[in-house]
Amino acid sequence: MRKQKTRTILVTYNLISLSGRDCLAGIIRAVGSRRPWRLRLLESPKAIPDALARVGSERIDGAISCRPMGADVIDALRAANLPTVFTNYQDEREMAGGPFSSVRLDDEAIGRAAAERLLSLGAFAAFAFATNRPDARWSALRARGFVRRAPLPVTHLPLDEGEGAVLRRLAELPKPLAVLAAWDVAAAQVAELCHKARLEVPSQVAILGVDDDELLCNGATPRLSSVKPNHEELGFRACDELERLFKGRPPRTTFLSVSVKAFARRETTAFLKPSEHLVRRAREYIRDHADRAIPLAEIVRHLSCSRALACLRFRELTGQSLGAAIADARTAFVKSRLADSSSSLAALAPECGFADGAALARFFRRETGLSPGAWRKKAVGGQPPSAQKAQKDLWGPPPDGACPQT
Numbered sequence: 001m002r003k004q005k006t007r008t009i010l011v012t013y014n015l016i017s018l019s020g021r022d023c024l025a026g027i028i029r030a031v032g033s034r035r036p037w038r039l040r041l042l043e044s045p046k047a048i049p050d051a052l053a054r055v056g057s058e059r060i061d062g063a064i065s066c067r068p069m070g071a072d073v074i075d076a077l078r079a080a081n082l083p084t085v086f087t088n089y090q091d092e093r094e095m096a097g098g099p100f101s102s103v104r105l106d107d108e109a110i111g112r113a114a115a116e117r118l119l120s121l122g123a124f125a126a127f128a129f130a131t132n133r134p135d136a137r138w139s140a141l142r143a144r145g146f147v148r149r150a151p152l153p154v155t156h157l158p159l160d161e162g163e164g165a166v167l168r169r170l171a172e173l174p175k176p177l178a179v180l181a182a183w184d185v186a187a188a189q190v191a192e193l194c195h196k197a198r199l200e201v202p203s204q205v206a207i208l209g210v211d212d213d214e215l216l217c218n219g220a221t222p223r224l225s226s227v228k229p230n231h232e233e234l235g236f237r238a239c240d241e242l243e244r245l246f247k248g249r250p251p252r253t254t255f256l257s258v259s260v261k262a263f264a265r266r267e268t269t270a271f272l273k274p275s276e277h278l279v280r281r282a283r284e285y286i287r288d289h290a291d292r293a294i295p296l297a298e299i300v301r302h303l304s305c306s307r308a309l310a311c312l313r314f315r316e317l318t319g320q321s322l323g324a325a326i327a328d329a330r331t332a333f334v335k336s337r338l339a340d341s342s343s344s345l346a347a348l349a350p351e352c353g354f355a356d357g358a359a360l361a362r363f364f365r366r367e368t369g370l371s372p373g374a375w376r377k378k379a380v381g382g383q384p385p386s387a388q389k390a391q392k393d394l395w396g397p398p399p400d401g402a403c404p405q406t
Helices: 018-034 045-053 071-079 107-119 137-149 163-172 184-196 214-219 231-246 274-288 296-303 307-318 322-340 345-351 357-368 372-380
Strands: 007-012 037-042 062-065 084-087 100-104 126-131 154-158 177-181 205-210 225-229 253-255 260-264
Touching: 007 018, 007 045, 018 037, 018 231, 037 045, 045 071, 062 231, 071 100, 084 231, 100 231, 107 137, 107 177, 107 205, 107 225, 107 260, 126 137, 126 163, 126 184, 137 154, 154 163, 163 184, 177 184, 184 205, 184 214, 274 296, 274 307, 274 322, 296 307, 296 322, 307 322, 322 345, 322 357, 322 372, 345 357, 357 372
Parallel strands: 007 037, 007 062, 062 084, 084 100, 100 253, 126 154, 126 177, 177 205, 205 225
Antiparallel strands: 225 260
8 A cells, every 4th residue: 555645734723722632632532543744833923924934944834724814824835836725714815826725614503593593592581682793604604604693683793882872671571582702802801791781590591602612611601502513524634735735736715514512511601590481471462463452361371370470470571560661661662663654643553553643652751751753853853754775784705815714
């Protein structure tokens, strides 16, 4: 049998992040199992040009980068025509014109899998996505997958914009609330904000992170549930892809077919209790009948329980009474009609379940402190609704460009 050629491979690694350590472990496993490769480990991609310059002392056959690389490093690899495989979060535009392949996780699939995991715990009243890295491509893709799989609209929790706004959104969102954090660092931030807002985790807010960094997840209070991506397989497949380049095959970008390795359930997620299902059904009924005043007795009949139990459980889990929830839903419905239509109060009143425009105005002022006309002017800037610009799609295409590894 013909002996395989020994090759020297440059590998840039990142031991600070769990994803970087797992990816390096996959590379080592692939090399140890069947390849006579000699690995040259470099802590920083900035060391690559110097390593390539010393061609006389040592031949370099290829490279695998588990870290982001600058344009100067890419240029050095291109000038050397060195077969290189990038793992995750690289700018494909920089890879043009060289023997460069990319192997990536399917981050959108990670977001979908996280949504399915949360849905398996029970029926939540609301969903949110939290990130402190809004410009990172991996974060945007995970958000997109989560949004597309979640059964309800997903609220954005911008952890990089200050805790005040996030605390308000956490308090306002219906409970029980399911939150996917872009990675474990963001999940720990959400858990701390829930503590400050006096929200119970996981009974009121369930939190799921990504990476399953055991030190971080077990060190947080409460301990963080997390999705474990298949970073080790990413490193393993990078070696297979580099072997393809050695055989003269064309460069390409591939995605792992199985990007989630496992789920780690800790204290920030739990199966929803029967009382939480009762509250969810009450919220759904109130939302579906927000165009009229709903008697409490009607909601109690729908829930098939006693009035005392319905009121007690609703207040325990949401922090407000059933009556207040009905008023909030009616107010939100009236606001939507005021914003979407230029009709008079007299015309809108029957649509909103009021006897006349005066009754609608009294209710609205009591709940908001403003008259309907003043609110409409403030909300739409004095312009008719048709003149308002459409809101930017928060979950649209993710930003282009290289993004750091988590």
